[in-house]
Amino acid sequence: MKVVAINGSPRKGGNTEIMLRKVLEPIGQAAIETELIQIGGENIHGCRACLQCRKNQNRRCAYDDDILNGLLERLFEADGIVLGSPTYYADMTPEMKAFIDRVGYVAGANGRLLKRKVGAAVTVSRRGGATHAFDSMNHLFQISGMIMPGSTYWNFGLAKEKGEVLKDEEAMANMQDLGETIAWLIKKLN
Numbered sequence: 805m806k807v808v809a810i811n812g813s814p815r816k817g818g819n820t821e822i823m824l825r826k827v828l829e830p831i832g833q834a835a836i837e838t839e840l841i842q843i844g845g846e847n848i849h850g851c852r853a854c855l856q857c858r859k860n861q862n863r864r865c866a867y868d869d870d871i872l873n874g875l876l877e878r879l880f881e882a883d884g885i886v887l888g889s890p891t892y893y894a895d896m897t898p899e900m901k902a903f904i905d906r907v908g909y910v911a912g913a914n915g916r917l918l919k920r921k922v923g924a925a926v927t928v929s930r931r932g933g934a935t936h937a938f939d940s941m942n943h944l945f946q947i948s949g950m951i952m953p954g955s956t957y958w959n960f961g962l963a964k965e966k967g968e969v970l971k972d973e974e975a976m977a978n979m980q981d982l983g984e985t986i987a988w989l990i991k992k993l994n
């Protein structure tokens with residue numbers, strides 16, 4: 805059993821990463837393998853709409869010129885995926901959007917490879933737009949036939965400077981609760 809968390813923030817060690825690590829903590833404690841993958845600030849481009857993934861059906865994107873293909877099998881093997889992005893202009897970061905579009909298309913082209921995996925999204929904003937960013941990421945789970953666990957609130961933190969989210973006790977408790985429920989759910993499904 806494995807859960808993969810994707811950090812869409814270019815700010816390594818920032819608020820998104822802190823929240824993702826908090827979600828992974830109880831999952832690891834439940835003896836489920838965890839991995840955090842950095843995509844924010846990395847070389848990842850958007851879908852080029854060539855639709856070759858539908859023809860090739862080889863579980864890969866036809867463009868081998870960035871980090872995506874190196875991540876795909878880790879995702880397809882995982883039981884759960886946690887997406888994390890800071891809120892940028894009331895939405896996810898461009899790296900996360902590029903990731904979602906291409907993962908979604910490759911998975912769909914190869915027999916719905918994400919179906920019945922557990923999926924959750926977390927975001928952090930200074931002030932506004934978190935609901936929209938959160939909803940945007942959840943779209944991948946819904947269209948892919950994934951199972952979305954709830955928590956105690958929507959999965960947001962409020963913070964601006966690096967590390968500030970640790971002071972948002974409600975958000976951190978929410979991350980803990982989310983992680984516990986993901987672990988519980990994955991064990992039930994297995």
Ligand SMILES: Cc1cc2nc3c(=O)[nH]c(=O)nc-3n(C[C@H](O)[C@H](O)[C@H](O)COP(=O)(O)O)c2cc1C
Pocket residue numbers: 813814815817818819820821889890891892893894895928929930931932933963964965966967
């Ligand atoms: C380009 C950019 C756009 C942002 N847009 C918003 C926004 O729409 N709403 C908001 O509340 N905060 C916004 N922020 C603030 C970040 O969401 C906030 O600083 C967050 O804690 C960053 O998380 P990180 O440490 O994981 O990168 C923006 C920050 C940047 C750099």
